[in-house]
Amino acid sequence: MAEPDDRLQPIPETVAETSGYELESVEHEVMEALAAGDLPRARALIEPLHYADLADLLQHLPADDRRVLVQLLGDDLDPDMLSELDESIRDDIIEQLGLAQVAAAVAELDTDDAVDFIEELDEEEQRQLLEAMPESDRALIEQALAFPEDSAGRLMQREVVRIPAFWDVGQTVDYLRQNADREEEVLPEIFYVIFVVDPHHRPVGQVSLSRLLRTRRTVKIADIMETDMKVIAAATDQEEVAFLFRQRDLVSAPVVDEAGRLVGAITIDDVVDVIHEENEEDLMRMGGVSEDDLYSAAVDTAKSRFTWLFVNLCTAIIASLVIGLFESTIEQVVALAVLMPIVASMGGNAGTQTLTVAVRALATRELSSTNALRVIGKEVLVGSFNGVIFAVITALVAWLWFGNTEIALIIGAAMVANLVIAAFAGSTIPILLERLGVDPAIASTVFLTTVTDVVGFLAFLGLAAWFLL
Amino acid sequence: MAEPDDRLQPIPETVAETSGYELESVEHEVMEALAAGDLPRARALIEPLHYADLADLLQHLPADDRRVLVQLLGDDLDPDMLSELDESIRDDIIEQLGLAQVAAAVAELDTDDAVDFIEELDEEEQRQLLEAMPESDRALIEQALAFPEDSAGRLMQREVVRIPAFWDVGQTVDYLRQNADREEEVLPEIFYVIFVVDPHHRPVGQVSLSRLLRTRRTVKIADIMETDMKVIAAATDQEEVAFLFRQRDLVSAPVVDEAGRLVGAITIDDVVDVIHEENEEDLMRMGGVSEDDLYSAAVDTAKSRFTWLFVNLCTAIIASLVIGLFESTIEQVVALAVLMPIVASMGGNAGTQTLTVAVRALATRELSSTNALRVIGKEVLVGSFNGVIFAVITALVAWLWFGNTEIALIIGAAMVANLVIAAFAGSTIPILLERLGVDPAIASTVFLTTVTDVVGFLAFLGLAAWFLL
Numbered sequence: 001m002a003e004p005d006d007r008l009q010p011i012p013e014t015v016a017e018t019s020g021y022e023l024e025s026v027e028h029e030v031m032e033a034l035a036a037g038d039l040p041r042a043r044a045l046i047e048p049l050h051y052a053d054l055a056d057l058l059q060h061l062p063a064d065d066r067r068v069l070v071q072l073l074g075d076d077l078d079p080d081m082l083s084e085l086d087e088s089i090r091d092d093i094i095e096q097l098g099l100a101q102v103a104a105a106v107a108e109l110d111t112d113d114a115v116d117f118i119e120e121l122d123e124e125e126q127r128q129l130l131e132a133m134p135e136s137d138r139a140l141i142e143q144a145l146a147f148p149e150d151s152a153g154r155l156m157q158r159e160v161v162r163i164p165a166f167w168d169v170g171q172t173v174d175y176l177r178q179n180a181d182r183e184e185e186v187l188p189e190i191f192y193v194i195f196v197v198d199p200h201h202r203p204v205g206q207v208s209l210s211r212l213l214r215t216r217r218t219v220k221i222a223d224i225m226e227t228d229m230k231v232i233a234a235a236t237d238q239e240e241v242a243f244l245f246r247q248r249d250l251v252s253a254p255v256v257d258e259a260g261r262l263v264g265a266i267t268i269d270d271v272v273d274v275i276h277e278e279n280e281e282d283l284m285r286m287g288g289v290s291e292d293d294l295y296s297a298a299v300d301t302a303k304s305r306f307t308w309l310f311v312n313l314c315t316a317i318i319a320s321l322v323i324g325l326f327e328s329t330i331e332q333v334v335a336l337a338v339l340m341p342i343v344a345s346m347g348g349n350a351g352t353q354t355l356t357v358a359v360r361a362l363a364t365r366e367l368s369s370t371n372a373l374r375v376i377g378k379e380v381l382v383g384s385f386n387g388v389i390f391a392v393i394t395a396l397v398a399w400l401w402f403g404n405t406e407i408a409l410i411i412g413a414a415m416v417a418n419l420v421i422a423a424f425a426g427s428t429i430p431i432l433l434e435r436l437g438v439d440p441a442i443a444s445t446v447f448l449t450t451v452t453d454v455v456g457f458l459a460f461l462g463l464a465a466w467f468l469l
Numbered sequence: 470m471a472e473p474d475d476r477l478q479p480i481p482e483t484v485a486e487t488s489g490y491e492l493e494s495v496e497h498e499v500m501e502a503l504a505a506g507d508l509p510r511a512r513a514l515i516e517p518l519h520y521a522d523l524a525d526l527l528q529h530l531p532a533d534d535r536r537v538l539v540q541l542l543g544d545d546l547d548p549d550m551l552s553e554l555d556e557s558i559r560d561d562i563i564e565q566l567g568l569a570q571v572a573a574a575v576a577e578l579d580t581d582d583a584v585d586f587i588e589e590l591d592e593e594e595q596r597q598l599l600e601a602m603p604e605s606d607r608a609l610i611e612q613a614l615a616f617p618e619d620s621a622g623r624l625m626q627r628e629v630v631r632i633p634a635f636w637d638v639g640q641t642v643d644y645l646r647q648n649a650d651r652e653e654e655v656l657p658e659i660f661y662v663i664f665v666v667d668p669h670h671r672p673v674g675q676v677s678l679s680r681l682l683r684t685r686r687t688v689k690i691a692d693i694m695e696t697d698m699k700v701i702a703a704a705t706d707q708e709e710v711a712f713l714f715r716q717r718d719l720v721s722a723p724v725v726d727e728a729g730r731l732v733g734a735i736t737i738d739d740v741v742d743v744i745h746e747e748n749e750e751d752l753m754r755m756g757g758v759s760e761d762d763l764y765s766a767a768v769d770t771a772k773s774r775f776t777w778l779f780v781n782l783c784t785a786i787i788a789s790l791v792i793g794l795f796e797s798t799i800e801q802v803v804a805l806a807v808l809m810p811i812v813a814s815m816g817g818n819a820g821t822q823t824l825t826v827a828v829r830a831l832a833t834r835e836l837s838s839t840n841a842l843r844v845i846g847k848e849v850l851v852g853s854f855n856g857v858i859f860a861v862i863t864a865l866v867a868w869l870w871f872g873n874t875e876i877a878l879i880i881g882a883a884m885v886a887n888l889v890i891a892a893f894a895g896s897t898i899p900i901l902l903e904r905l906g907v908d909p910a911i912a913s914t915v916f917l918t919t920v921t922d923v924v925g926f927l928a929f930l931g932l933a934a935w936f937l938l
Contacts, residue, residue, distance in 0.1 A: 023837075024837050024838055024839060027837065027839040028838075028839065031839070050717065052716045052717055052718070053716075056716075056834070056835070059835060059840075060835075060837050060839040060840045061839070061840075062840075062843060086835075173682060176682045176683050177682070177683055177684070177685060179683070187679075187683065188679075189679075190677055190679050190680075190720075191679045192661055192678070192679070192720075208659055209661070209678035209679060209682060210656075210657075210658075210659050210660045210661070210678060211659075212682070213642060213645045213646070213678060213681070213682065214645050214646055214648070214656065215646070216646060245741070246741055246742070246745060247521045247522075247525075248519065248521055249521070249738055251659075251661075251737075251738055268720075268737050268738055268741065269718055269720055269737055271741070272714070272715060272737065272740070272741060272744060273715070275741060275744060275745060275748075276715060276744055276748070279744075279745070279748035279749070279752070280748070280829065280833075282752060283748070283751060283752045283755065283825065283829060284825060284826075284829065286752065286755070286756070286825075287755070287821050287822060287824065287825025287826075288818060288821060288822045288825070289822050289825050289826055293826065294826060294830050294835055294836065294844065298847050298850040298851050298854065299854065301847070301851045302850075302851045302854035302855050305819070305822050305851065305855060306855060306858070308818070308822065309815065309818055309819055309822075309855060309859060310859075310862075312814065312815065312818045313811070313815060313859060313862065313863065315814075316810060316811040316814040316815060317811065317866060319810055319811075319814070320807050320808060320810060320811055323806060323807045323810070324807045324870075327803045327804075327806075327807065328803075330799070330803050330806050331800065331803045334796045334797075334799050334800045334806075335796075337792060337796075337799050337803075337806035337809075338789050338792045338793045338796065339789060340806075341785060341788055341789060341792070341810060341813070341922070342782070342785040342786065342788075342789055344810070345781065345784075345785040345788070345918075345922075346778065346781065346782060346785060349757060349777070349778055349781045350774070350778055352756050352757060353756060353757045353758050353774050353777065353778075355756065356752065356753060356755075356756025356757070356758050357753075357756075357758055357762065357763060360749065360752060360753065361763050364749075365525070366525070366528060366529075366555075366763055367763065368492075368493050368496065368529050369493055369497075370493060370496040370497065370500070370529040370530070371528075371529045371530070371531075374531060375763065378767050378770070381767040381771075382767050382770045382771045382774065385767065385768065385771035386771050386774060386775060386778060389775070390778060390779075390782060393779075393782065394782065397786060401793075449814075453810070453814075
């Protein structure tokens with residue numbers, strides 16, 4: 001009802017105004033400015049960008065344009081931008097800037113972000129970079145790097161707020177206010193919970209800041225702390241950490257060393273990237289791609305994809321060997337050669353459906369030893385249903401095409417057999433691989449295709465050799 | 470140095486103690502107890518479980534065991550558990566409990582969790598459930614349901630803390646403490662930031678609780694608030710929201726209505742599930758599975774997978790039609806029938822690698838109109854490299870096998886052609902589909918396989934017909 005009295009007050013931009021399309025138009029303008037040699041304009045265009053947008057832009061640009069922009073930015077390069085970059089682009093920029101400048105930038109990052117950045121470098125680069133960094137930062141980062149790769153110790157923030165249980169709310173708030181004024185940074189920049197530790201530095205509870213803020217100064221911390229929390233060992237794998245955060249809807253969890261002492265904290269924002277990475281890894285592996293290689297050089301990408309293709313070539317040759325057994329049959333009834341890929345291909349597709357569900361369910365732990373047999377049984381049933389339906393359809397197609405009832409019946413029978421076997425193999429292979437400690441996302445597809453190709457060709461051509469000749 | 474004076478104080482469990490294996494052993498024990506008819510023991514086993522673990526356990530058990538457990542739990546059923554369940558299991562449990570009991574449970578949830586639960590029901594169930602709920606909860610939930618599905622409005626928490634910019638830290642803290650004592654819940658249970666609004670309820674800034682706690686009481690909110698924040702329109706798609714949180718490392722963002730007024734807040738823990746869902750959806754779609762169907766009945770699963778298989782059957786038939794063109798060629802040189810699946814299969818696999826990278830890069834917006842041509846060019850180059858290498862290997866295999874130089878040269882040439890085309894198709898198809906507004910994760914594979922099969926058979930058999938006969 002009131003008249004607007006703040007019309008000139010700037011309102012923060014809303015998302016609709018800054019969608020991906022806007023970044024794309026900025027990209028095109030930057031490329032135009034660079035093509036025209038108008039460096040001041042290019043600089044003016046990129047200056048207002050958020051560091052994450054700038055990282056995206058640098059990745060999208062051709063290498064030459066990127067180098068010009070990095071040159072332009074010079075010392076103004078936001079250190080946070082560096083940790084948003086993909087590996088190959090980052091290496092390129094580090095090379096251009098030189099280690100000294102990169103070290104200065106990395107020193108400005110929080111320890112967890114700095115570790116995130118440094119752990120991706122090779123050992124020699126790590127050593128050089130750490131040497132170029134200030135003493136105090138180096139020690140913290142070296143401690144973090146001492147934890148195994150992809151562990152909670154690497155993921156955690158080392159700066160945490162820890163207080164004893166016998167304090168009251170007032171003491172806690174005063175402690176926070178006092179330390180905020182001190183020169184050296186004792187408290188983390190942003191935190192959501194305060195950890196309560198016993199005299200041995202072991203976490204015994206936590207207090208969320210919203211709880212602390214809503215409680216009167218005289219109340220004891222021991223009375224408002226939550227004790228029902230998950231404590232994470234520093235050596236825990238990050239995948240396990242991500243699972244826990246997601247399953248329990250955690251926002252923050254204390255990390256302890258082997259003696260159970262609080263050494264850091266993991267917060268949900270660190271875990272988001274892990275969840276994303278782990279999902280991406282699974283998707284890539286199922287597609288036969290070992291790593292995210294959008295930005296690496298064509299030769300490197302070709303090399304990294306070679307192994308997968310070579311393994312698949314061996315699979316294809318095995319399938320061909322099976323066909324080779326029936327050369328004389330095919331010579332007499334060429335229709336078999338025309339129809340045989342249908343059986344193999346349908347088996348592969350049906351098996352992949354089952355495989356995808358099984359690999360996913362293993363990753364999210366929805367598939368366990370308790371229900372494995374039931375899941376396999378259900379998949380075989382699904383395979384039988386669709387096997388029969390597609391047998392009828394395919395037999396009809398074959399009969400209309402070649403007018404041969406026997407071939408129609410044979411392809412129908414082979415279809416049922418292959419779809420049932422595909423369902424069995426698609427659900428069993430990932431479970432077995434997981435038991436053997438092999439990542440089911442990587443290896444399952446090869447085994448599955450071998451099975452569905454061999455069974456597909458063998459059933460169809462074998463039945464044909466038996467009945468037709 | 471101090472002597473342990475708290476040896477008997479319970480230490481919270483660490484993750485190592487509660488890995489997936491422990492839940493599995495509980496599951497086996499529960500199943501044994503149920504099989505032995507020992508209901509008190511089954512109840513004792515599940516009582517201490519976290520609601521998320523209980524949800525997992527219920528999903529892993531056979532339907533009969535699950536119903537017995539739900540019966541056992543009765544009124545003690547944790548409402549939070551309900552929102553952790555998969556669709557088919559949840560429907561089953563709702564049916565067993567009856568709407569009245571479910572409504573009472575849902576009313577205890579936070580609005581965002583309640584909305585999360587209710588939106589999955591069909592319209593009639595929604596109506597009945599809402600009618601069975603207390604008036605005040607119903608209104609809040611109905612408001613949320615008025616926003617489009619998968620929008621920021623559905624995702625957000627409606628309870629937010631909002632203060633004017635002219636307050637100081639002391640006033641803010643007092644406000645929080647006073648409201649904490651009030652009967653009705655004005656403040657959210659847990660929150661991480663406080664939003665600063667202008668007289669029109671438009672967000673102008675935010676203050677993180679850690680900042681608030683570290684600042685003296687006399688400091689003005691206007692002096693410590695961050696104004697550089699992302700404001701999200703309530704109609705924004707959740708995928709866009711997830712992208713933004715991940716790209717910008719956000720922890721909390723205000724949501725506004727069309728007039729720009731603050732109507733709620735989205736926090737990172739809500740977004741974690743969205744990120745997970747979106748990733749899962751992509752993975753499933755690329756595997757030809759329309760939905761997560763681990764728990765649905767075999768008939769339903771078979772039906773849901775039929776469409777994908779049918780589309781693939783059509784693709785396979787097209788490939789067979791191509792082979793059919795060369796029946797007489799195959800009749801004369803049966804070796805062609807033996808070798809032809811190798812060319813098609815390698816094209817399919819190489820194309821899938823490219824496709825996976827492209828689909829992923831589109832989803833994460835690393836692939837944009839700025840770099841699309843460069844990515845396609847690079848993929849074609851990768852296809853050429855591997856095409857030549859695999860042409861040599863395959864030609865060698867064919868020559869050793871059939872001792873025929875011409876066939877060896879022909880399969881080599883066909884391999885190069887198919888791998889180059891596969892790379893081109895694998896990168897172009899998803900980009901085109903995205904431009905057309907079709908989800909590239911769903912449809913790309915079908916188009917790709919059609920291309921690689923047709924080109925594979927056509928190139929190999931065509932060259933053979935040309936040169937051999």
